[in-house]
Amino acid sequence: MTAGSSIEPVFELRDITKTYGAVRALRSVSLKLLPGEVVGLVGDNGAGKSTLSKVISGTIKPDAGEIRVDGRATVFETAVDARMAGIETVFQTLAVVPTLDIPANMYLGREEIRKGFLGKLFRLMDRGKMQRDAEEGFRKLGLKLPDLRTKVGALSGGQRQAVAIARAVLWGSKIVVLDEPTAALGVHQTEMVLSFIERLREHGVTVVFISHNMQNVLRVADRVVVMRLGQKVFEGEGASLDGARLVSLITGASEVQAAP
Ligand SMILES: Nc1ncnc2c1ncn2[C@@H]1O[C@H](COP(=O)(O)OP(=O)(O)OP(=O)(O)O)[C@@H](O)[C@H]1O
Numbered sequence: 001m002t003a004g005s006s007i008e009p010v011f012e013l014r015d016i017t018k019t020y021g022a023v024r025a026l027r028s029v030s031l032k033l034l035p036g037e038v039v040g041l042v043g044d045n046g047a048g049k050s051t052l053s054k055v056i057s058g059t060i061k062p063d064a065g066e067i068r069v070d071g072r073a074t075v076f077e078t079a080v081d082a083r084m085a086g087i088e089t090v091f092q093t094l095a096v097v098p099t100l101d102i103p104a105n106m107y108l109g110r111e112e113i114r115k116g117f118l119g120k121l122f123r124l125m126d127r128g129k130m131q132r133d134a135e136e137g138f139r140k141l142g143l144k145l146p147d148l149r150t151k152v153g154a155l156s157g158g159q160r161q162a163v164a165i166a167r168a169v170l171w172g173s174k175i176v177v178l179d180e181p182t183a184a185l186g187v188h189q190t191e192m193v194l195s196f197i198e199r200l201r202e203h204g205v206t207v208v209f210i211s212h213n214m215q216n217v218l219r220v221a222d223r224v225v226v227m228r229l230g231q232k233v234f235e236g237e238g239a240s241l242d243g244a245r246l247v248s249l250i251t252g253a254s255e256v257q258a259a260p
């Protein structure tokens, strides 16, 4: 999907600031996310990408600035608030609980959200229903796992990512934030995650994809946002960029030598 100016953002950050002691991790960052677009978020180590993703996912509260969901100003007190607003975050290591099986992982944290009667219902929900729902999540992604009863700890890194991403699809998330989901993955598993990102977009989900791999970012991102020292220094359509230009934007170099 192209970023037409008439499309209303599903999510917006306005002048977000976050400091850690003397470190200004985010300096007045503004960002609009449109429905069904993949936004590549890039920048050097310490540029503020993870901090920004944590603000989006409600894990940290900014010092100043505004968060708007579907055009309405919103405050996320916790990550649960963000989930209720349809925002799922998938981290490389914290995405899943290794000692639980796949359906249990897909229901993780839902009781917190549905308090009272619905919460009780979820806890009482029979395993068969959870399994069917989990299968449905994987089917939507076109993914088959050998056995859903497998403990997630016994899955490979890419399969764990699949569980976390399928969970986002199952719960009808509007926005999925992926903070370096492919950092520890091999070629095949990286391909799998990239194709999931494309599937999420097909389902109308907005994806924020953080990665240090420029080729991967350029392959899937409709739009690329570059951060440097806590500031957003560039945003533009992925199709207008190449790896060398991105590197120069990330490092702040005005010119980059073309490869011979
Ligand atoms: N909990 C924290 N306490 C203190 N400083 C922090 C904390 N989290 C992040 N920072 C600092 O904020 C800045 C931005 O960090 P952040 O993790 O957002 O960078 P990043 O772009 O995700 O980097 P990387 O590519 O290495 O993951 C860094 O200078 C970092 O040291």
Ligand SMILES: [Mg+2]
Residues within 6 Å of the ligand: 049, 050, 051
């Ligand atoms: Mg980071």
